[in-house]
Amino acid sequence: MTDTATSLPTRTPGAVAGPRPPLARRRPTARARLRTVLKHAVLIAFGLIMIYPLLWMLASSLKPSALIFRDPSLLPSEIDMSNYTVGWNALSHPFSHYLLNSAVLVLGALLGNLVSCSMAAYAFARLNFKGRKIWFAIMLMSIMLPIHVVIVPQYILFSQLGWVNTFLPLIVPKLLATDAFFVFLMVQFFRGLPRELDEAARIDGAGHVRIFAQVMLPLSVPALATTAIFTFIWTWNDFFHQLIFLTKPDMYTVPIALRSFIDSSSESSWGPMFAMSIVSLIPLFLIFLLGQKYLVKGIATTGIK
Amino acid sequence: MAGIAELRKLRGSAPASIAPSERGDNKAALLFLGPWFIGLLLITVGPILASLFLSFTDYNLLQPPSWTGLDNYARMLDDARLHQSLRVTFTYVFVSIPLQLALALALALFLDRGVRGLPFYRSVYYLPSLLGGSVAIALLWRQVFGTQGLVNQFLGVFGIEGQGWVSHPDTALGTLVILNVWTFGAPMVIFLAGLRQIPEMYYEAAQIDGAGKVRQFLAITLPLLTPIVFFNLVLQVINAFQSFTQAFVVSGGSGGPVDSTLFYTLYLYQKGFGALDMGYASAMAWLLLAIVAGLTAINFVVSKYWVFYDD
Numbered sequence A: 001m002t003d004t005a006t007s008l009p010t011r012t013p014g015a016v017a018g019p020r021p022p023l024a025r026r027r028p029t030a031r032a033r034l035r036t037v038l039k040h041a042v043l044i045a046f047g048l049i050m051i052y053p054l055l056w057m058l059a060s061s062l063k064p065s066a067l068i069f070r071d072p073s074l075l076p077s078e079i080d081m082s083n084y085t086v087g088w089n090a091l092s093h094p095f096s097h098y099l100l101n102s103a104v105l106v107l108g109a110l111l112g113n114l115v116s117c118s119m120a121a122y123a124f125a126r127l128n129f130k131g132r133k134i135w136f137a138i139m140l141m142s143i144m145l146p147i148h149v150v151i152v153p154q155y156i157l158f159s160q161l162g163w164v165n166t167f168l169p170l171i172v173p174k175l176l177a178t179d180a181f182f183v184f185l186m187v188q189f190f191r192g193l194p195r196e197l198d199e200a201a202r203i204d205g206a207g208h209v210r211i212f213a214q215v216m217l218p219l220s221v222p223a224l225a226t227t228a229i230f231t232f233i234w235t236w237n238d239f240f241h242q243l244i245f246l247t248k249p250d251m252y253t254v255p256i257a258l259r260s261f262i263d264s265s266s267e268s269s270w271g272p273m274f275a276m277s278i279v280s281l282i283p284l285f286l287i288f289l290l291g292q293k294y295l296v297k298g299i300a301t302t303g304i305k
Numbered sequence B: 001m002a003g004i005a006e007l008r009k010l011r012g013s014a015p016a017s018i019a020p021s022e023r024g025d026n027k028a029a030l031l032f033l034g035p036w037f038i039g040l041l042l043i044t045v046g047p048i049l050a051s052l053f054l055s056f057t058d059y060n061l062l063q064p065p066s067w068t069g070l071d072n073y074a075r076m077l078d079d080a081r082l083h084q085s086l087r088v089t090f091t092y093v094f095v096s097i098p099l100q101l102a103l104a105l106a107l108a109l110f111l112d113r114g115v116r117g118l119p120f121y122r123s124v125y126y127l128p129s130l131l132g133g134s135v136a137i138a139l140l141w142r143q144v145f146g147t148q149g150l151v152n153q154f155l156g157v158f159g160i161e162g163q164g165w166v167s168h169p170d171t172a173l174g175t176l177v178i179l180n181v182w183t184f185g186a187p188m189v190i191f192l193a194g195l196r197q198i199p200e201m202y203y204e205a206a207q208i209d210g211a212g213k214v215r216q217f218l219a220i221t222l223p224l225l226t227p228i229v230f231f232n233l234v235l236q237v238i239n240a241f242q243s244f245t246q247a248f249v250v251s252g253g254s255g256g257p258v259d260s261t262l263f264y265t266l267y268l269y270q271k272g273f274g275a276l277d278m279g280y281a282s283a284m285a286w287l288l289l290a291i292v293a294g295l296t297a298i299n300f301v302v303s304k305y306w307v308f309y310d311d
Helices: A031-063 A080-086 A093-128 A132-143 A148-160 A169-173 A178-194 A195-205 A207-218 A221-238 A240-246 A254-264 A267-300 B002-009 B026-054 B071-077 B080-112 B118-131 B135-144 B152-155 B172-182 B185-196 B200-208 B213-242 B245-251 B264-274 B278-306
Strands: none
Touching: A031 A207, A031 A267, A031 B080, A031 B118, A031 B135, A031 B152, A080 A093, A080 A254, A080 A267, A093 A132, A093 A169, A093 A207, A093 A221, A093 A254, A093 A267, A093 B026, A132 A178, A132 B026, A132 B172, A148 A169, A148 B026, A169 A240, A169 B026, A178 A221, A178 A267, A195 A207, A207 A221, A207 B026, A221 A254, A221 A267, A240 A254, A240 B245, A240 B264, A254 B245, A267 B071, A267 B118, A267 B135, A267 B185, B026 B278, B071 B135, B071 B278, B080 B118, B080 B172, B080 B185, B080 B213, B080 B264, B118 B135, B118 B185, B118 B278, B135 B152, B135 B172, B135 B245, B172 B200, B172 B245, B185 B213, B200 B213, B213 B278, B245 B264
């Protein structure tokens, strides 16, 4: 379990997923069957408690505001979409504006992390250069550094550059591979790829750029997908940086826009707020459905949430 | 989990052996590591040094920083809100993480042995981890534990009149603890992966020797799982100390009621980006670094006594 390369996506299919075969095959007795039923009952009940707040929010977003506080049931007696239309236009811009801002940010972060982190990872995994061990150690340590230690000087730097209220403070660091976690993830993955492949390419006269682009990257789809999925989720949810660097309503992203609903937290605004909360969760939910395989393996091997 | 193992082993051999044919790739390394290197310099190391410098100054962004020596650190000793924020954060970390990990382990064990529909259950339990850090969920929490929220509606069914949990200083932090425990799915997935790696033959041998389920758990599962427990512990502690969004949103940015949810990072934000007391905020950041590094180091030292490594 110390060697991630062997347990990264595709290396050991089913290492995380498939159910373990039962110890001994026996014909299920009535008692065993009862136990199975009980077990599932417990698992379903517990799962329902876990998910209930989410379902309740969804149901509430479809109820007239007055009913949210009186009727705890999940099935609205009548479906009312007005929370969505009201919420969409409740702030200074239509909600699509904030969705678009978040989308731009996510795309920029994706591009940055995928390109620069994989490049750095290639160097650590395959190149022999001076001080490699030391730089690698520094990279590992930078993963654990609390962002609060650097955020004040970063803010000063970016405000001097006139970058506050642009997306640059949020995208440029990603272009510079500051999400070292992904560098590490890909180093581990690259190490698991057979060396014979790049040796062969080298004999054929390929340089490092070609080996990287045409041999390593195509084989690294699982690692790249994991990076992309987690970059998406982190950037979409990243409230702290966006709160600090984006203060003009023009530049607001989804989390910052949602947060502005607090200021008008009278009872009548809960419905629209829930509606927009649901809208903000839809992209995460889609990523969850599409990327489950990578999500589970990524988290099992690296511990990123 | 390799990050931790890697650091543990770093003093040993090089990260990976390099074929002799690839000696002296300095130029190529410069190309491939270029962006990372610039980032390290400008976005990480430069700011670390600047932050250390600023922590000894008085700086409000408008006038140039003026050197005040250890004043900021001395101020910390008398800052009642800082002490409160430390209390809140330590309580949050030390209550929610054991609960979260215990729940994660319990469910992983429950799910591990031949449950049909495992992928489905795993997804359901994991989903909150994925969404938990979002503003939307924090807003939901504000409502669920509000005066007329879901929890009180539920209690109302039994004729119990609840209170406004998030607006009461005795319970507000508790609601955030629950929020963190609710995201136990991520460590659970890691535990499940760890359980998968325990060789089946150990259990078969134990069964032949007549060991019962409890004995098997104590003698095989638990010792072999300690590296994963350790990994989860280190990671969750580092993360929890930096929690911000939940407290900010639930308290509307104030850390209230009566500073009962004043997370350390929230207070740092208020000082630095609200009051523009950048020097003090920098000093606070260094205290945070010292705490996180200290706890991680303690974790590593103590781990020698309870973490069992197979290799």
